[in-house]
Amino acid sequence: MNRFTIVRIPSLKDASNRVATTQGAVLRAGGIDLLDHMKEGLQAPSELVELHAIGGDEGMKLRSMDVHGDGRRRLGALVTLAQIAELEELFEGHQALAQAAAHAATPGIRNAATLGGNLLQRPRCWYYRHVDLVCLKKGGDMCLAQTGDHRYHAILGGGPSYIVHPSSLAGPLVALEATIDVRGVDGTVRTIAIEELFVGPTVDPMREHCLAPGEILLSVTLPVPAPGQRSAHAMAKEKQSQDWPLAEASVRLRMDGGKLRDVRVALGHVAPVPWRSKEAEAALEGQAPSAELFARAAQAATGPAKPLPGNAYKVPLCQGVLRQALHEAAQIPLPE
Ligand SMILES: Cc1cc2nc3c(=O)[nH]c(=O)nc-3n(C[C@H](O)[C@H](O)[C@H](O)COP(=O)(O)OP(=O)(O)OC[C@H]3O[C@@H](n4cnc5c(N)ncnc54)[C@H](O)[C@@H]3O)c2cc1C
Ligand code: SF4
Structure with a gap:
């Protein structure tokens, strides 16, 4: 693994600017997927900008879950999978999300992995994860899985890359019609339907989401459940x-x-x-x-x-x- 600096910046504005303007700076949330990339030699960032260092109201909102006055449920991007897994009883109508979180990965990973990082993690295709292989997703000219070992790959919507999206929370959030709030580098916050976050391989096989460097996923909001949902x-x-x-x-x-x-x-x-x-x-x-x-x-x-x-x-x-x-x-x- 390369040498890197951990950078602790207490404001969203400065953290976002740091990532947008510093070559090799990346955001770290739970760090599960990011550190996997570093250990696998796929990524060698010079700086890890710690989202957990954001302080004050901004930090509290990233780490908290609350209910809007109108009943919509908001989950900050740094809420962990373990916290979401505990919501099944509380989140009447939105049980699918808690059930998915409860079965994802392992208890240790669920304690560190965050909602935002889970949605933005990279695929697990073994060709992509092999440092010496250069497929479409890494700028190569072909999908190695298509003619190789694709037992875990896509059966729907595949081509030209056949990855499966790795997030277990993404599906329930799509089914539940969630929206997300994203902070742009200029400080504006936009709200988009969760489905708009994801980028399919026909649009661009090299990325899976639409966020630019320095943009920060702030929170996920679940609409008010209909009676009996x-x-x-x-x-x-x-x-x-x-x-x-x-x-x-x-x-x-x-x-x-x-x-x-x-x-x-x-x-x-x-x-x-x-x-x-x-x-x-x-x-x-x-x-x-x-x-x-x-x-x-x-x-x-x-x-x-x-x-x-x-x-x-x-x-x-x-x-x-x-x-x-x-x-x-x-x-x-x-x-x-
Ligand atoms: C053995 C194993 C089994 C697993 N099984 C499952 C499973 O069944 N289901 C599943 O869903 N996952 C599974 N995972 C993956 C794991 O859940 C993810 O790696 C984890 O959720 C990523 O979250 P994180 O907070 O650690 O993200 P990080 O690794 O910190 O970040 C991931 C990426 O998102 C960016 N990022 C993080 N937060 C933000 C933000 N708020 N705004 C902008 N950018 C951000 C980072 O810069 C990085 O590029 C498994 C992992 C392992 C190792
Ligand atoms: S293009 Fe996609 S599915 Fe094909 S080998 Fe690369 S990551 Fe895997």
Whole structure:
């Protein structure tokens, strides 16, 4: 690992300017993905600008969760995955987010990893993570996974890069219609829908989000849940501990007169961006919930899938986790 300086700057303005104007300066939150990049030789920053050093009201807002006067829930970017995992009982209607956080990574990682860093982490594709390999994502001219070992790669929306987006929190936040606040280097704060944060490989295979150097993700806001809103997250892994999901599904819905309403479905670890399935939503909206309907919606969700030769197993797996999330959100027991 290279030598670097830890820089502790107490104001957002100065921290942001430092990163925008100093060659090699990067923001550090929990440091899990950043330090992995440094250990793997993929990144050699000269300065780590500590987000945890931001003080006063600005720092408090980054670290805190609160409820707006109108009932919207705000989570600061430095809130940890462990803190979010504890919210399942408190966050009625937004359970999917807490469930996803509770199953991500390991307890040790969840204690350090932050909401902002989780959304902005880089992909886990083993070709990208190998210091000696130069694929499209590192400025090369081809995707090595497409013809190589792509067992964990995208089945939806792939090409020209076939990464899967690594964040487990991104899917539930898409399903829950979250927004994010981003502070620009000039100090202006913009609010965007969470889906607008993510950049797919057809737009630019070299990045996964739209933030410029020095821009800071301040917080995530969840809209006021509709009366009776429920949500759920389900995932499948090869092993239950210290592993990445193979497929994840997040669902939000409410029941009205025995029919499903306001259904949102997002799939994780199957596409280069958190994947909203409008096909599944259309199959479910206004219908009476049943195991047969959920099976049809899961089929619809994977209708556009174009698996590579080595990852077709993810199609039924993706259908399975989506059915599981739908059954849980609609409170209908899964058939044996
Ligand atoms: C064994 C293992 C298993 C894992 N399993 C999972 C899993 O199942 N699901 C999952 O989602 N993740 C998983 N992870 C990844 C882990 O959750 C992420 O690495 C972590 O959430 C990143 O958060 P961080 O706060 O440590 O980010 P950092 O490493 O500090 O930052 C990541 C990037 O975001 C930038 N950044 C951070 N915060 C901000 C901000 N507020 N504004 C602007 N830029 C910012 C940094 O500059 C850096 O580029 C796993 C990791 C390991 C090692
Ligand atoms: S999937 Fe993306 S990161 Fe992986 S080899 Fe292909 S271009 Fe590179």
